[in-house]
Amino acid sequence: MAQLTCQRLCVGYEGKSVLQELNFEVFAGDYLCIVGENGSGKSTLMKTILGLQPPISGKILTGDGLRKNEIGYLPQQTVVQKDFPAAVREIVLSGCQGRCGSRPFYSKEEKQLAAAAMDRMQLAQLAKRCYRELSGGQQQRVLLARALCATRKMLLLDEPVSGLDPKATAEMYALIEELNRNDGITVIMISHDITAAVQYASHLLHIGDTVFFGTKAEYLRSPQGRLFAAEKGGDEQ
Numbered sequence: 001m002a003q004l005t006c007q008r009l010c011v012g013y014e015g016k017s018v019l020q021e022l023n024f025e026v027f028a029g030d031y032l033c034i035v036g037e038n039g040s041g042k043s044t045l046m047k048t049i050l051g052l053q054p055p056i057s058g059k060i061l062t063g064d065g066l067r068k069n070e071i072g073y074l075p076q077q078t079v080v081q082k083d084f085p086a087a088v089r090e091i092v093l094s095g096c097q098g099r100c101g102s103r104p105f106y107s108k109e110e111k112q113l114a115a116a117a118m119d120r121m122q123l124a125q126l127a128k129r130c131y132r133e134l135s136g137g138q139q140q141r142v143l144l145a146r147a148l149c150a151t152r153k154m155l156l157l158d159e160p161v162s163g164l165d166p167k168a169t170a171e172m173y174a175l176i177e178e179l180n181r182n183d184g185i186t187v188i189m190i191s192h193d194i195t196a197a198v199q200y201a202s203h204l205l206h207i208g209d210t211v212f213f214g215t216k217a218e219y220l221r222s223p224q225g226r227l228f229a230a231e232k233g234g235d236e237q
């Protein structure tokens with residue numbers, strides 16, 4: 001049974017659709033990359049899956065023991081967020097908010113969960129530092145640790161390597177791959193880097209004038225995937 005199923009899903013704003021007729025399934029342990037041009041609706045789709053906005057029509061179903069409040073989310077970074085004046089530990093802990101409900105403080109278990117997530121993301125030394133003073137790569141690791149506090153099952157990542165230098169990008173991809181491979185956490189990632197998507201993903205969802213959904217092998221044989229391969233071949237000449 002799939003963890004996430006989108007059926008005839010239509011997403012958009014105020015009744016105006018951005019994307020229509022999306023049909024796909026994500027199973028436990030999958031690594032799905034969502035690719036497509038700027039403005040094609042990738043972030044809107046992700047926010048709709050998270051329940052941050054309602055679908056225009058169609059269904060989003062969770063299954064295989066996944067509940068909607070057990071999805072970890074790393075949002076797209078904005079300039080304002082990058083300047084956030086809070087300590088690393090507080091930001092990571094805020095990932096537990098879905099667990100606390102209306103309780104206005106964090107429990108011992110939640111604090112332990114945040115500490116474990118910081119360890120995992122190699123942030124233990126930075127726990128008391130101010131978020132806005134960190135490098136871009138460190139900031140993204142903080143947001144990944146925060147997302148991890150919300151889940152053991154599924155992570156939704158909106159351009160997690162955006163703006164990072166090649167070294168920080170490689171580190172981030174390695175951490176995400178480890179969470180997927182070793183911990184079995186399902187990954188759904190929006191990416192502009194099709195080369196990396198093809199390297200790491202088990203499945204691809206390509207959004208554009210036409211929509212493709214399938215395994216990596218199917219993608220590489222599809223018109224969208226062939227176009228990518230042709231462009232890449234061109235780059236390497």
Ligand SMILES: Nc1ncnc2c1ncn2[C@@H]1O[C@H](COP(=O)(O)OP(=O)(O)OP(=O)(O)O)[C@@H](O)[C@H]1O
Pocket residue numbers: 013018036037038039040041042043044045
């Ligand atoms: N809050 C909003 N209200 C109305 N329209 C919006 C809103 N946010 C985004 N849009 C529009 O919805 C469309 C899809 O935007 P979205 O951010 O989902 O695209 P994207 O594929 O994630 O783009 P990018 O790759 O640039 O992040 C765009 O035309 C955008 O202008």
